[in-house]
Amino acid sequence: MIVLGIETSCDETAAAVCRDGRILSSLVNTQTIHHRYGGVVPELASREHERGLNILVDAALVEAGLKRDTIQALAVTQGPGLAGSLLAGICFAKGLALGLGVPIIAVNHLEAHIFANFLADPTLDHPFVCLLVSGGHTQLWWVPKRGVYELLGQSRDDAAGEAFDKGARILGLGYPGGPEIERLAELGRVLIDFPRSLLERDSLDFSFSGLKTALLYFMDSYQEATSPYSLADVAASYQQAILEVLAEKLARALEHTASGKAVIAGGVAANRHLRELVSNRLPSTRTIYPDLPLCTDNAAMVAFLGEVYLQEGQTSSLDFSARPNLRLG
Ligand code: KG4
Ligand code: ZN
Numbered sequence: 001m002i003v004l005g006i007e008t009s010c011d012e013t014a015a016a017v018c019r020d021g022r023i024l025s026s027l028v029n030t031q032t033i034h035h036r037y038g039g040v041v042p043e044l045a046s047r048e049h050e051r052g053l054n055i056l057v058d059a060a061l062v063e064a065g066l067k068r069d070t071i072q073a074l075a076v077t078q079g080p081g082l083a084g085s086l087l088a089g090i091c092f093a094k095g096l097a098l099g100l101g102v103p104i105i106a107v108n109h110l111e112a113h114i115f116a117n118f119l120a121d122p123t124l125d126h127p128f129v130c131l132l133v134s135g136g137h138t139q140l141w142w143v144p145k146r147g148v149y150e151l152l153g154q155s156r157d158d159a160a161g162e163a164f165d166k167g168a169r170i171l172g173l174g175y176p177g178g179p180e181i182e183r184l185a186e187l188g189r190v191l192i193d194f195p196r197s198l199l200e201r202d203s204l205d206f207s208f209s210g211l212k213t214a215l216l217y218f219m220d221s222y223q224e225a226t227s228p229y230s231l232a233d234v235a236a237s238y239q240q241a242i243l244e245v246l247a248e249k250l251a252r253a254l255e256h257t258a259s260g261k262a263v264i265a266g267g268v269a270a271n272r273h274l275r276e277l278v279s280n281r282l283p284s285t286r287t288i289y290p291d292l293p294l295c296t297d298n299a300a301m302v303a304f305l306g307e308v309y310l311q312e313g314q315t316s317s318l319d320f321s322a323r324p325n326l327r328l329g
Contacts, residue, residue: 001310004057004071004096005303008049008089009081009109010135011040012296015056017064017071018303023119024064026293026300027056038175039165046084053092060299071100073315075306078106079326080136086322094318103315105306110137110328111149112301113265116290119304124263124288129253132328133246134266135161135176138206140253141328143263149329152253153204160242160268163208167238170215171231182271185239188232192218194241196248204253211241243274247281254285262287270295 007014011034016026031048034040061068076093079086090106097104110132118124129152130141138155158166161178168177173184194214197207215238224231250262262285268274269289278287294300309315 001307002066002070002072003075003303003307003310004060004073005107005299005301005306006053006057006074006076006089006093007109007112007297007299007302008053008085009077009079010085010297011045011048012298013049013052013056014297014299014302015053015060016299016303017060017066018300018307019064021122021304021307023300023304024066025060026298027060027063028293028298029056035175038169040082042082042084045082046088049085049088050092053088057096069100071096071102073097073102073306073310074104075107075302075309076104077109077112077302078320079323080109081322081324083322083324086324090320090322098318103310104318105309105314106316106320107302107305107309108326108328109302110134110326112305114143114263115305115308116294116298116301117263117265117288119294119300120290121288127257127259128261128263129250129257129259130263130265131246131250131253132265133160133268135159135165137266138208138246139328140204140249142253142257142259151329152256153206153249155206155208157207157209158212160206160208160246161266163212163242164239164268166212167215170212170219171235171238176267178268178271181235181239182273184232185236185273188230188234188236190236190240191229191233192237194218194237196241196245198245198248202252204249204256206245206249208242208245211238239271239273243271243277246274247277250278251281254282260285264289265295267296
């Protein structure tokens, strides 16, 4: 089956073609228009999606060596995400599905992130613990079987990706903050003891707002020329404080569920230092990550999950709408 996937939940316009569980092409256009504002401007994002989708879909088909009329189904992100951005992708996908006379599948973006792991490791099976770490979500899930998601814990304030993005802004780095902090941190040493919020003893929840405030106060009186710490040391120490908490909570969740299998999903999964910390903290746990380009937003994960739904006989009726606050489970 040939499925065209479309992803427009935030500031990445993405199109991908999946055939029988294999990705034939996956194109992502990261909108650069937001850089000058230091964050995503929703109105600009939806306009950019509208402008870019047609060309991107054609390019994805050319790369897959296919023509439009070979598409057998459309899969599109329904939510969560920015309302206008989601609508741009959904309207485009509905129009195309109607024109081609093929079914459409509305896909949950968070579930698609998790499914990027089945693409990375086709031998992955349930049950497993999932650490979902993106720009808007930091959650621990117990996934006993397909489609069943039991929430173990989540952030009470900022998401881990948000902590990277806000931290980068405080450090005067660009957006998105995760890759910027990771790059700078590689040149630095972990010397500053930023707070790790582990909450109550048995809690699987997270909190990152105190850490962000600690960085803000630290930077208030910081001058690189006179400080014993370079800016890279600050970035490395801040990154370490975020990632240690993620690794520790993942370890607790595995213990809590007596599970030996962990799946990491979402943009922060692209962080190489996270991978290192988790493998040091959990040497005997089987840990699966998506391939690096499939950690951050992409349409390959959407097309792939759409095909899974189709194989189970699930399609969506054409009257579904965007769900900006869609949840898992
Ligand atoms: O999953 P994603 O692409 O979009 C959402 O669904 O939110 O995640 C984006 C988040 C951003 O906050 C970004 O700073 C973070 O993932 N991120 C990273 C890295 N690459 C992206 N965080 C840490 N290290 C990275 N290498
Ligand atoms: Zn995402």
